[in-house]
Amino acid sequence: FGMVRERVQAKSPGARAGAPDRTDEPQISAPRPRKFVVQLAAVVLTFFALAFATGILPVTDTWAQKPLKSVARRAAAGAVEFAVYPNGATPADQPLKIFAASVAEIVKGVSSEGFGGMSGNLTVWTVDGELRNGDAVFAKAHSKGPTNVYVAPAGRPFQWPAHKLGERIPVRGLDRQISLEALSAVPRVFLVHNFMSAEEVAMMQEFAYSQENPHRMKPSSVGKETADELREKSSTRTSENAWDVQSPMYHLMMNRSFGLLRMAHDWNTFDGIQVVRYRPGEAYIVHSDTFPVVPDNSHNWDPSSGGTNRYVTIFMYMNDVAEDEGGQTVFPLARDTVQPSDDVRHTHEKATEIRSSALTKGKELFGDPGRWEYKLTEQCYSSYSLRPRAMSAAMFYHQHPLTGTILPEAQHGACPVLGGEKWGANMWIWNGPRYWSR
16 A cells, blocks of 8 residues: 555646646646556455465455356366256246256256256256257367256256247257247247248148048048048138148158157157148137146146147248248237248238238128128238248147146137148147057
């Protein structure tokens, strides 16, 4: 402190050679406060550094030093900093920051913190959906900051994270270059870019009408039975559909879907491919793809209590449909959503014009505004919806990623086609053995 005082005195007006003697002001003027604080802090830090180095002050594990020493020890032991997110993370989920050198240490850290209500036997995935087991060691991350991982109770399948809406994620390890774009947090909805080729679309459409296909195109029906004659004809599902459970495209799309989902390849969890065709005026009312969770001696439909049900839908769009000609997939209960990055951003006036044109076509097709098809058309242009994009797919999950609870927000509808036609294909994957494979 004496050093600081001497420097202050040396710089005062009265200490300078030849300075006039002013009696109307102090002989020592204070320096600017910011500069003085910096000088004082430097002296204090130097004092404590010398004190610790010479042993005058002992180094103890104070509350401030323990975290720093712990981080240093963990880094020296080869540990990596992780940002741990819950499976299927959304923008509302905050990560748990921990240091660990293996999966076992990550699981231990999550369990000790009770993160997400999880403990005990847990599953860990990388940001690419790669499953990591047991004592597997993570390599040191090359990027700055912590490495993201995703955790769920053992037995729960992986769900792609949706915590960065609008971000396109490349999916590695597939037979073609595919990317995912997260569009909705509740339910978790993704647009799958470049899911299939035009040649693959043509082959699926051809087999849908082929005489070699025992389940070729016919009016759509609903229900859990596999035999067409036992399924119910529906007045609220007016499309045509065919099933493909045997062609080369069936095997190709099944393998690609399991690879995309990062789930084990198991035909017992795959419903096959349902090719659908919608002509003008045809639609499917808002519905759930899952089966009702009701008491049933033949099957446990409740995934939250160890049962199985449809886990995720991948709906392939085989052709484009104009914006005012319907055909969208609508999610009336969705929240926290964004539009796809390749969507045209319309002005309010243009969006109103498109909606008005669509409703006019709906009135011409359905006549009575009280019909469910017209009401659905209105809903499709007022709620969150995705328009068909050729060779892409909509992927959305039906179960909570941690608990398995069926999500009512995943209800959706096939909007009426108001002009031209719409081709698509459903693929449903279960969280375990299907009802029919028991």
